Amino acid sequence: MRMDKAQRSLNYDATLVVDAGGGDWDLLELSQRVGPGGPEQQWAALNGAGRRQVRTAQGVSILGPEGDQRIGQGPQLRAGPLLAQLDRHYRISMDPRERVAGRRALKMTLQPLSEDRYGLRLWIDVDTGLPLRSERFGEDQQMLERRMVTRLLVHGFAGLSPAPVAAAISDNGWNLPAGFRLVGSALTVPGITGARQWVISDGVAWVSIYQMQLPPGLAVDSNGWRHGALSQVTVRQGDEWFYLLGDLPPETLLSVGRAASAGVH
Amino acid sequence: MSEDIREQLSALMDGELGRDERAFLLRRLEHDAELRAMWARMHLMRDVITHRPGGAGLNLADRVMQTLADEDRHPVSGVQRATRSWRPWLGAAIAASVALMAVFSVAPEIERPGVSALADSAPAPRGALPLGVPGPIAPSLANVSAGVQPVAGERSSLLGTLPTPISAEQMLLMRHGQMVDGAWWVGGAQPVFARPEQRLLVPVSATVNERP
Numbered sequence: 001m002r003m004d005k006a007q008r009s010l011n012y013d014a015t016l017v018v019d020a021g022g023g024d025w026d027l028l029e030l031s032q033r034v035g036p037g038g039p040e041q042q043w044a045a046l047n048g049a050g051r052r053q054v055r056t057a058q059g060v061s062i063l064g065p066e067g068d069q070r071i072g073q074g075p076q077l078r079a080g081p082l083l084a085q086l087d088r089h090y091r092i093s094m095d096p097r098e099r100v101a102g103r104r105a106l107k108m109t110l111q112p113l114s115e116d117r118y119g120l121r122l123w124i125d126v127d128t129g130l131p132l133r134s135e136r137f138g139e140d141q142q143m144l145e146r147r148m149v150t151r152l153l154v155h156g157f158a159g160l161s162p163a164p165v166a167a168a169i170s171d172n173g174w175n176l177p178a179g180f181r182l183v184g185s186a187l188t189v190p191g192i193t194g195a196r197q198w199v200i201s202d203g204v205a206w207v208s209i210y211q212m213q214l215p216p217g218l219a220v221d222s223n224g225w226r227h228g229a230l231s232q233v234t235v236r237q238g239d240e241w242f243y244l245l246g247d248l249p250p251e252t253l254l255s256v257g258r259a260a261s262a263g264v265h
Numbered sequence: 266m267s268e269d270i271r272e273q274l275s276a277l278m279d280g281e282l283g284r285d286e287r288a289f290l291l292r293r294l295e296h297d298a299e300l301r302a303m304w305a306r307m308h309l310m311r312d313v314i315t316h317r318p319g320g321a322g323l324n325l326a327d328r329v330m331q332t333l334a335d336e337d338r339h340p341v342s343g344v345q346r347a348t349r350s351w352r353p354w355l356g357a358a359i360a361a362s363v364a365l366m367a368v369f370s371v372a373p374e375i376e377r378p379g380v381s382a383l384a385d386s387a388p389a390p391r392g393a394l395p396l397g398v399p400g401p402i403a404p405s406l407a408n409v410s411a412g413v414q415p416v417a418g419e420r421s422s423l424l425g426t427l428p429t430p431i432s433a434e435q436m437l438l439m440r441h442g443q444m445v446d447g448a449w450w451v452g453g454a455q456p457v458f459a460r461p462e463q464r465l466l467v468p469v470s471a472t473v474n475e476r477p
Binding site for chain 2: 011021022029031033035040042044046050052053054056058059061062063069070071074155184186189191192197199201210223224226227231233245250
C-alpha cells in the first residue's frame with residue numbers, strides 16, 4: 001500500500017542505474033510530479049543516445065535522435081487485488097536493516113515457488129515507501145536485471161491522485177500459469193490496424209499479448225529475445241500472430257502464447 | 266541543474282517543446298524553486314541579448330552570471346546565431362539525427378507512392394533494423410500516422426516534414442510500458458532504452474496447428 005501511495009502521490013527526482021546484463025550499464029534520471037491527472041514522469045538517459053520518455057495521463061512521448069513519437073491516452077493498470085495473493089506463488093521474506101542511497105530501506109524478497117517465473121527483490125524506502133533498488137533473478141539465483149537509485153530528492157507527497165484503472169480480474173478461459181489473471185485488454189493498438197492487446201499479471205510480472213494479422217507473405221522474426229528480465233516470443237496460428245512481451249522466462253511466455261492462441265478467436 | 270533541464274527550458278522559451286514535455290516542465294517549475302530561478306535568469310539573459318527593455322536593470326552579479334553561463338555553452342555556429350537559438354546542443358542533435366536517418370529510413374522508402382508496400386517483404390538482416398524490429402512487420406505500418414504521431418519538438422522540426430517512422434516493435438514496447446504500471450522496477454517501463462544489440466536472442470517462437 002505504501003509503495004502504491006509513493007507511486008501515485010510522491011514528487012521526487014531520482015538518478016537510477018540499470019544493469020540489464022550484457023556488460024552495459026544505463027544511467028537514467030527520473031522525475032515524477034503529481035498533477036490533477038495523476039503522476040507524470042520524465043525519464044532521461046544520461047548515457048547513450050540521450051533519449052527521453054515522458055509519461056502523463058494523456059499519453060507517452062519518446063524523444064530521441066531517431067525522431068519523436070507519441071501514443072495517446074491509454075489505460076494504465078495496477079496489480080491491485082492480485083497483490084493480496086502473492087504469497088500463494090512466492091515465498092515472501094523481509095529484512096528491515098538495509099540501506100540504499102543513504103536511506104533506510106526494507107528489503108523484500110519474493111522467491112517464486114515454481115520455475116515458470118522470476119524472483120524479485122525490492123528495497124523499499126522506509127520513509128516514503130518508494131522502492132530504491134530492485135533485482136530480478138531467475139533459476140539458481142541467476143541475476144537478470146538490477147536497478148538502483150543512487151540519488152533521491154524527495155519534494156513531498158501531493159494529494160492522492162485519482163486511482164488508475166483497477167485490475168479487472170476476470171477469467172478469459174485461458175490456461176495461464178498459476179496466479180496469473182487477465183487484468184486488461186484493448187481492442188485497438190496504435191499504429192497496427194486490427195491488432196488487439198491483452199495484459200495478464202500475477203502482481204509481479206506483467207505480460208502483453210498482442211494479436212495481429214499480417215498481410216500475406218509477411219512474417220515475424222522466428223526468434224524471440226530477452227533483455228534483462230524482459231522477454232519476447234512469437235506464436236503463430238494460421239494467419240494470426242501472437243506477439244508476447246513481458247518479464248517472464250521465454251518458455252513461460254511461449255506457453256502463455258499457446259494458451260492465448262487456443263482461446264482467442 | 267543538468268544540461269538536459271537547461272535544454273528543455275531553452276526549448277520552452279523558444280516555444281518548441283512538445284505538448285507533454287511542456288506540461289511536465291511547467292509542473293516541475295511549480296515545485297522547483299531552483300528551476301524557477303534559472304527560468305527567470307534565462308529570460309533576463311534573453312532580454313539583454315535581444316535588447317529587450319526588461320534587461321536594462323541588470324546588475325553586476327547578473328552580468329557575471331550571464332558571462333559564466335555564456336562560457337558554459339559550446340561554440341555556436343553562425344546559423345544558430347542568426348536564429349538566436351538558445352540551444353548549444355542543436356548542432357550535435359542535427360548531426361546525430363542525420364546520421365541515424367540512414368538506419369531509420371526503412372518506412373519512408375516503403376511508403377513511396379506507386380511502390381507496393383509488400384514488394385520487399387523478405388526479412389531484413391536483424392542488425393540493419395532499428396531497435397531489433399522484426400523486419401517484415403514494418404511494411405504493415407504504412408498507416409502508422411493513424412495512431413502514432415510525431416511530437417512537435419526540436420528534432421521533428423529539424424527534420425522538416427518527413428514523417429518519422431516508428432518501428433512496430435518500438436510501438437508495441439511503448440504500448441506495453443504505457444499499460445503495465447509506471448513503476449520503474451517493472452520491466453518495460455522505459456522500453457526505449459533497451460537497445461537491440463544488448464538483447465539475447467532466444468529460439469523459442471512457435472507455430473501451432475492451423476485452424477481447419
